[in-house]
Amino acid sequence: MTDVLQGAASAAPRLAGSDRVYAFADQVAAEPTPSDAAVAAAVWETWVTCRLGSETFAFPVDAIQEILRVATITRVPDAPHPVRGIINLRGRVVPVVDLRVRLGLEAEAPGPRSRILVASARGRVIGLLVDAVEQVVRLDRNRFEAPPADVMTEQSAYITAVHQRDGVLLILLDPEQVLIISTHNQDLTQDKDKAPCVR
Amino acid sequence: MDGFEALRGEYALDARERLDRVEQSLLAVETLVGEPRDVELTRLKAELHTVKGNSAMMGFTDLQQLAHQMEDAVLATGTDGLDVASLLVSVDRFRRRVVELVADPASSPVAASEIAAVPAETAEAAPTTQTGVRVSFAALDGLIDLVAEMVIERNRLETAIAGAGPDVHLAFEGLERTLELLQERVTALRMTPLHTVFGSLRRIVHDEAHKDGKDARLVTTGGETPLDKALLELANEALGHLVRNAVIHGLEPAAARRAAGKPETGTVRVAAAVRGDEVLIEVAEDGRGIDPEQLRRAAAAKGFPLAPEADPYEVLFESGFSTRGSADLSAGRGVGLAAVREAVLRQGGRIEVRSEIGRGTTFQLWLPLSVSIARSLLLRADDELYALPMALVVDSRRLRPEDAHDVNHAGVIRWRDGMLPLLDLGCHFGTRPRRRRDGYVVVVEAAGKRRGLVADRIQGLQEVVVKGLDPICGRPVGVAGTTVLGDGRPILILDPRSLVDAAVFDREEM
Numbered sequence: 001m002t003d004v005l006q007g008a009a010s011a012a013p014r015l016a017g018s019d020r021v022y023a024f025a026d027q028v029a030a031e032p033t034p035s036d037a038a039v040a041a042a043v044w045e046t047w048v049t050c051r052l053g054s055e056t057f058a059f060p061v062d063a064i065q066e067i068l069r070v071a072t073i074t075r076v077p078d079a080p081h082p083v084r085g086i087i088n089l090r091g092r093v094v095p096v097v098d099l100r101v102r103l104g105l106e107a108e109a110p111g112p113r114s115r116i117l118v119a120s121a122r123g124r125v126i127g128l129l130v131d132a133v134e135q136v137v138r139l140d141r142n143r144f145e146a147p148p149a150d151v152m153t154e155q156s157a158y159i160t161a162v163h164q165r166d167g168v169l170l171i172l173l174d175p176e177q178v179l180i181i182s183t184h185n186q187d188l189t190q191d192k193d194k195a196p197c198v199r
Numbered sequence: 200m201d202g203f204e205a206l207r208g209e210y211a212l213d214a215r216e217r218l219d220r221v222e223q224s225l226l227a228v229e230t231l232v233g234e235p236r237d238v239e240l241t242r243l244k245a246e247l248h249t250v251k252g253n254s255a256m257m258g259f260t261d262l263q264q265l266a267h268q269m270e271d272a273v274l275a276t277g278t279d280g281l282d283v284a285s286l287l288v289s290v291d292r293f294r295r296r297v298v299e300l301v302a303d304p305a306s307s308p309v310a311a312s313e314i315a316a317v318p319a320e321t322a323e324a325a326p327t328t329q330t331g332v333r334v335s336f337a338a339l340d341g342l343i344d345l346v347a348e349m350v351i352e353r354n355r356l357e358t359a360i361a362g363a364g365p366d367v368h369l370a371f372e373g374l375e376r377t378l379e380l381l382q383e384r385v386t387a388l389r390m391t392p393l394h395t396v397f398g399s400l401r402r403i404v405h406d407e408a409h410k411d412g413k414d415a416r417l418v419t420t421g422g423e424t425p426l427d428k429a430l431l432e433l434a435n436e437a438l439g440h441l442v443r444n445a446v447i448h449g450l451e452p453a454a455a456r457r458a459a460g461k462p463e464t465g466t467v468r469v470a471a472a473v474r475g476d477e478v479l480i481e482v483a484e485d486g487r488g489i490d491p492e493q494l495r496r497a498a499a500a501k502g503f504p505l506a507p508e509a510d511p512y513e514v515l516f517e518s519g520f521s522t523r524g525s526a527d528l529s530a531g532r533g534v535g536l537a538a539v540r541e542a543v544l545r546q547g548g549r550i551e552v553r554s555e556i557g558r559g560t561t562f563q564l565w566l567p568l569s570v571s572i573a574r575s576l577l578l579r580a581d582d583e584l585y586a587l588p589m590a591l592v593v594d595s596r597r598l599r600p601e602d603a604h605d606v607n608h609a610g611v612i613r614w615r616d617g618m619l620p621l622l623d624l625g626c627h628f629g630t631r632p633r634r635r636r637d638g639y640v641v642v643v644e645a646a647g648k649r650r651g652l653v654a655d656r657i658q659g660l661q662e663v664v665v666k667g668l669d670p671i672c673g674r675p676v677g678v679a680g681t682t683v684l685g686d687g688r689p690i691l692i693l694d695p696r697s698l699v700d701a702a703v704f705d706r707e708e709m
Contacts, residue, residue, distance in 0.1 A: 046506075062506050074689045075583070076668070077628035078675040086672070086681060088689040090541055093681040095669040126671060181671055 043141040049170060050117065050130040052100050056170050057130075058137070058163075059117065063175040065125065067133050068116040080181050084129055089118065096127035102178060103158075121176045128178070137170075139163055144172065210257050211301040215294065217246045219398055221269075222290050225283050226401050230416065240281075244273055250293075259300055265293055284409070287402075339388055339428075346382050353378055358647045389429070393471045393480070394422030396435045400442045404467055407446040414453050414464040415446050421471035426478055430566050433546050434480065437539050441482040441562045442467055444535070449486035449560050459557065461485065477548075478568055483561040489515075489554040512552045516540045546664070575663050575692065576641060577684075578654040580624035581631050584690045586663050586682055587641060587652065591695040594642040598653060603636040609703040610634050612651060614642065620703045623653040624693075627677060627701060643695035650699045665692060676701055 047058040048067075073085040073096055082102040086093050096116060101107050113132040118125060144161035152159070158177035163170045224243040231239055251266035269289050272282065353375060360367050397419045408415035426434055450456075450465035457463055468483045491511040498505050498514045505511055516536050540550050548567060554560040575586035576595075594614070602612050603621070610621035621640065625631035640651040663682035668675075668691075679694035 062509070072688055074691070075630075076672045076675060076691070077630075077678070079672040083672050086668070086689045088683045088687050090544070091683055092544060093666050093668070093683060093689050095671050097671070124669065124671075126669065179671065 041142055044138045045141050046136060047139050047170075047172065048117070048136050049134045050099075050115070051132045051134055052103065052130055053105055056134065056168055057099075057103075058139075058170045058172050059119065059128075059175055061136060063119050063121060065118040065120050068118060068127070070110045070114050070116055070129070073129075082181055087116070087127060089125070089127075092125065094118070094125050094127050096129055097179065097181065098129045099178070100129070100131070102128075102181065119175045119179070121179055124179070126179055128175075137165065139165065139170075139172075147171075207257065207301055210253055211297050213253060214250055214262075214297050217250050218290055218294055218297075221246050221250075222287065222402060223398060225281075225286050225290070226405055228281060229283050229405075240273065244270065247273065259296075262293065262296055262300070265289060265296070269293075287405075334388070339385075342385050343389070346378075346385050349378055349381075389427055390425035391428050391431055392422060393424045393426050393434065393478075394419070396426075396431065396438060397422050397469060399435065400438060400469060403439055403442050404446055407443055408450075408465075411447060412452065413446065413450055415450055415467060416464055417442070417467050417469065419469045419471075421480075424471040424473060424478055424480075425568075426566065427568065430546060430548075433542055433548075434564075434566060437543055437550070437564055438469065438480065438482065440535055440539050441564065442469065445482055445484040445486070445560070445562075449484035451487050455487075473568065474565075478566045480564040480566070481561055482564070483559060485559040488556040488558055489560055490556050491554075512554065515552060516550075573663055573665055573692065574660065575682075576660055577658040577690075578624065578639075578641065578652070578693075579656045579658050580628070580638075580654040583624075583628065583630055584658065584684070584688070585624060585654075586690055586692045587643070587695065588679070588692065589660070591643050591645050592641060593644045593649065595657060596640055596642075598636065598638050598640045598651075600636040603634075610636075610653070612640060614649075614651065619649060619651045621651040621653050622698060622701060622703050625654075627698075628675075643699060645696040645699045648699040650703070652693075652698065663692065 046061040048061050048064050049056050049058045051057075068087075068089070071087060073087055075085045076083060076095070079085070079095075082097050082099075084096045084098040084101075086095050088094075098107060108131070110129065111131070114129060115133045116127040116129055117133065118127050120126075144163050147156075147159050147162050158174050158180075160172040160174045163172060221243060224239050224246070228236055228239050228243065247266055247270040251263055251270060254260075254262035254266055269286060272286060272289075356371065360371060400419070401417050404415050404417040445467045446465075450467070451459070451461075453463040456465065466485050469480065470483075471478060471480045473479075489512065494511040494514060495505055498511065503514050503517055505514065543550050543564065543566070546566070549565045551563045551565070552560065553563075573586070573588040573590070575588050576592060578585045578587055598612065598621075604611050604613075606618070610623065611618045612621060613619070619640075619642065621634070623631070623634040626634055635653060635655070638653055638655045639657050640653055641657065642649055642651050644650075663684075665679070666681045666683070668678060668681050675691075677694055677698045678691050679697075680692045681689055682692055683689050
């Protein structure tokens with residue numbers, strides 16, 4: 001898979017942020033679709049894929065405002081564990097949720113390919129920290145599959161569907177569900193950086 | 200400041216207001232007939248005469264001369280044929296010269312005809328003061344600070360008189376009520392009516408319509424709507440931009456309007472009103488309107504493909520949208536609107552647009568009724584910076600290891616004949632395991648309780664714009680909100696009211 005940022009950058013070097021997503025979406029839209037028979041039945045949707053550990057996840061492109069490189073994230077004390085802190089988005093203070101922690105994976109320090117997906121849902125703007133942003137893809141809604149019932153739990157309502165594409169299993173996420181974070185769950189509010197104060 | 204300097208400042212303020220009124224009169228005279236026009240002309244002459252007299256008194260002979268020439272021009276033309284355009288140029292020259300003279304009164308006098316004219320924008324950059332008693336914003340801020348200090352003293356007094364008799368408490372309650380009223384009134388003084396901003400809009404409409412060979416008039420309503428002075432400059436810029444756009448891009452030339460069966464003179468309407476805790480300012484024109492489908496096609500052609508359910512008008516705010524193509528319906532709009540929206544968002548406002556083909560476009564500018572600005576100490580504790588609002592700060596001092604004592608697993612110092620419990624910010628917010636015994640103590644007082652906040656350093660004092668903290672972050676104890684520092688770093692604003700109640704005992708023992 002091509003890195004969406006590098007791919008878009010080579011095509012249109014001046015674009016930044018959401019422009020790159022749109023430009024890339026446009027490129028993808030211009031690509032010929034597989035076969036006439038498939039086209040007739042297909043309902044195309046545009047998704048942004050990102051990587052967390054060894055898995056590939058995707059969000060609907062409409063939910064993502066822009067993609068940021070990781071700058072200073074200011075820690076917020078006693079915040080629910082998946083909340084990594086706050087960033088300044090052009091004067092607006094935006095919370096950043098570590099998607100790894102939110103989805104139950106082990107937390108990791110951001111690397112050079114880490115990005116913040118700026119998602120807007122219900123009038124709120126929240127950043128989602130991911131290991132890497134990969135591509136903007138067009139997916140046929142009719143080929144979405146329900147995730148196996150056995151792996152779903154009450155907490156995994158954020159998974160909309162799964163989709164097999166070019167030998168990669170995409171896990172399709174619902175941004176609104178992802179952003180529902182319990183602020184009461186004691187397990188989630190445990191801040192690992194925090195040690196008790198001793199004399 | 201010596202006496203003459205103060206007088207010069209007074210003169211400049213007065214001249215600026217009078218010139219604004221001269222400008223308004225000139226623009227009004229253009230559209231009036233009959234008696235109202237005569238009244239306006241009389242007003243115009245009176246203002247010019249006063250300006251002339253004041254300039255003479257100050258010894259600014261070139262300005263006296265310029266005012267005289269303007270007066271002559273008005274007197275000579277009488278009731279018709281007033282050369283408004285050249286008089287407006289003179290107004291600009293006058294303003295420019297006033298600014299020069301205030302900065303340097305000894306600057307050599309210039310022949311009236313040689314005083315450089317400047318574009319209206321530069322001359323009007325400073326928001327003007329309303330009539331009535333003039334109070335500088337700095338003086339007002341000083342008052343607000345003093346009232347905040349009185350509130351602190353009141354809290355102290357409350358503790359001190361705890362054992363006193365009923366007459367003392369009665370007097371205290373009276374004092375308390377008066378203080379609350381005072382605080383309310385002083386804060387309200389920061390509110391400025393919007394018509395101070397509307398004045399310059401009239402000029403913009405006049406100038407832009409003139410340049411484009413269009414007929415346009417400005418109608419304003421709700422000029423009495425109050426706006427926080429901190430937002431005045433933003434409103435001035437944003438409205439200037441929207442009104443300019445309305446004339447240039449919204450209104451059609453007279454011929455096209457005639458063909459469409461509309462009055463030849465286009466109307467730009469600016470209406471302001473309070474809506475809940477926001478001020479809504481609408482800028483509407485009765486021009487051609489923007490076709491959403493055309494916008495969609497233009498957007499797709501320029502690399503901003505829109506989802507079917509997306510609001511096509513949003514694309515008007517995309518930076519770089521309009522510069523990418525040549526569709527004339529929105530040409531030149533993109534860059535400016537993007538910047539305006541960004542500035543508006545930064546101050547906690549928003550901007551929306553709707554349009555009807557053939558009937559015009561309306562921009563809605565929503566601004567918070569008041570912005571909260573807190574003069575704050577910047578405290579560094581470990582690697583974190585915090586802003587502590589000054590209002591409840593009582594004292595600050597060095598903390599030396601020999602001064603720090605442990606009493607029942609809590610840190611204390613001796614302070615003003617008593618013991619003061621300490622709260623280490625690093626321990627409270629979990630950035631360090633052990634209390635520091637070296638650093639700074641800032642004493643805060645709220646609800647009659649005092650506490651010493653311990654940090655490494657006091658890094659400075661500055662005004663910060665108070666922003667909220669998204670509920671997804673929970674409600675951390677001791678945090679009142681967030682702000683963004685000049686270098687772009689987001690930091691937390693501390694809440695002294697909850698910090699005086701926070702546990703000072705070491706967490707391990709809890």
